[in-house]
Amino acid sequence: MSTDLSPVAADLQDERLINNQGLAATATAFWHRLKGGELGSLPVVFGLLMICTVFYMQEPRFLSSFNLVSMLQFAAPVGIIALGIVLVLLLGEIDLSVGSVSGFAAACMAVLVVDHGQSMLVGLLAGIGVGALIGVAYAFLYTKIGVPSFVFSLAGLLAFQGGLLYVLGTNGTVNLPDDSFLVNFARFDFVPESVSYALVVLIVAAYAVTHLVSRRRRTAAGLSNSWLPVVIAKAALMLVGLLWLTWYLNIDRGWGYLWVLFAALVVGLDLLLRKTRWGRYIFAVGGNEEAARRTGIKVTRVYLSVFVGCSTLAALGGLMMAGNLTTVSQSSGTTDTNLTAIAAAVIGGTSLFGGRGSAYSAMLGIIVLQSIQSGLNMLNVDSSVRFMVTGAVLLLAIAIDSVSRKARTSSGRG
Structure with missing residues (x-):
């Protein structure tokens, strides 16, 4: 009688976890993850395929190379903003002011460059700096004073929308030079x-x-x-x-270079979240703040880095949006930018309950939303229908998240 004396991996010492290598074992492990609520990006990928199929059947131009390139160009700025939303959602918090922050940062940049003759580099740095300072203020309100993120970000939504109107002044619109670096980068290159x-x-x-x-x-x-x-x-x-x-x-x-920038930010943030101590701390705090604090994690620093990162990405997204549209107006960041960015993060798979999500959620989610908008526009459907469809998709995503969360809890995966 032969005995298998080959060593077993340390994380598989429990006989319930021993799994042989091979196609069948891999398929079985994948099936068990699905049963345990580990759905990953499958729902959103499946939904995106369904959306593309339906719109293509109604209008073949939907999947033309021209339309796909245009979709990616318009999706990238809001996608950058949604990346910041992913960060705060991982902590179980929310930022309702990202749209207003993006518009305010863009207005500061545009006024400096056009009205005050500063270089585009100075304008961009100023806009990003404004976003970072707002994040520092948010972290102070949350960690030192104890103001809930919902409250101070709601106040920020109103305050920075007013700041946008104040900075733009009576003109209400600032057109960026067509030959500027930002416009070329975000729109033409x-x-x-x-x-x-x-x-x-x-x-x-x-x-x-x-x-x-x-x-x-x-x-x-x-x-x-x-x-x-x-x-x-x-x-x-x-x-x-x-x-x-x-x-x-x-x-x-x-x-487009704009989409390449967005993709690079997604990949970079994903690596930071999965491969660095900072990323592990974010998931730990989002999963259980008190437990994270007792293990020695500097929770205040984690919140500071996340709120600063969220507002900075919101400002960067606003700057790229201004370059893509070649103008900053009183409506910049104040239409449905907030809701689209938040919806993109949630639809892409980031949990509202904290501790679960990925940087790729922002990319997948904004592609889904941009596909819906582009497809409905091609079919000449009223904008009211787009809002209703987006709301239905968002509700479905949250429902899937809730069901998978219950499945993880019942299977012992947390």
Whole structure:
């Protein structure tokens, strides 16, 4: 009688967790995660496929390269703002003022550049600085005075909307120079075709190397690893998919620098959240603040970094939106920017209950919302219907989050 004496990974010592490598074992583990409420991005990806299918059947131009490029360009600024919302939602908090902050920062930049003759660099730094200072003020109100985030951000929504009107003055509108760096970057500049293909190869190579290094470290630490063919298959699918999408977008204008900036911010924030101590602290505080405090985490610093990050991203999104529209007006950031940014983060998969979410939630969510808006506009549907559809999608996302949360609790996953 033979006995298997091969070592078992340290995190699989419990006989209930032992899992063999292979396709069947990988599929079984995936199924158990789904049953346990670990849905990940599956609902939003499935929903996006359904949306694209329905609109394409009604209007084939919906999936044209021209429309896809336009969708990405208009989605990027609000997507950057939604990234900040992801951060505060991970802590179980909310910021209702991101739209007003984005408009106020853009107004400060535009007035400095156009009315006071400052360089675009100075204007951009001033706008981003305004956002950072607002985040510091929010953190002080929350950690030192104890004002709930809902209250001070609601006050900020009104205050910075007033600040926007005050900064713009009687003119009410400031047009940015068409030849300025910001306008060219956010509206007219696109990645050259040859460079775009090289970027795709570099991105996939970085993905593969990162996972291989992670596997080596886990093996050295005596921990289990995902099945290597799965990692290879994911990298191959990513390479083929991105190369095809890049070719298709290059039929029109290709990847805009604005979207590339947004994607870089998403990837960078995702790495910070998953691979750094700061990211682990955010999830810990969002999961259980008191437990995090008792383990020695500087909770106040975590809140400070998150509120500053949220407001700074809101300001950056407002600046990019101003460049994309080539103007700053009294309506900048004050229409449905707040609700769209918050809805994008939630629809993309970030939990309202804190402690669960991903930077990619902002990207997926804003693509879903932009797809709905673009498709309904192509069908000449009234804007009232768009708001109702967006509200229904948001409610569905929250319902899925609640159901999956209950499933995680009942399965012991928390």
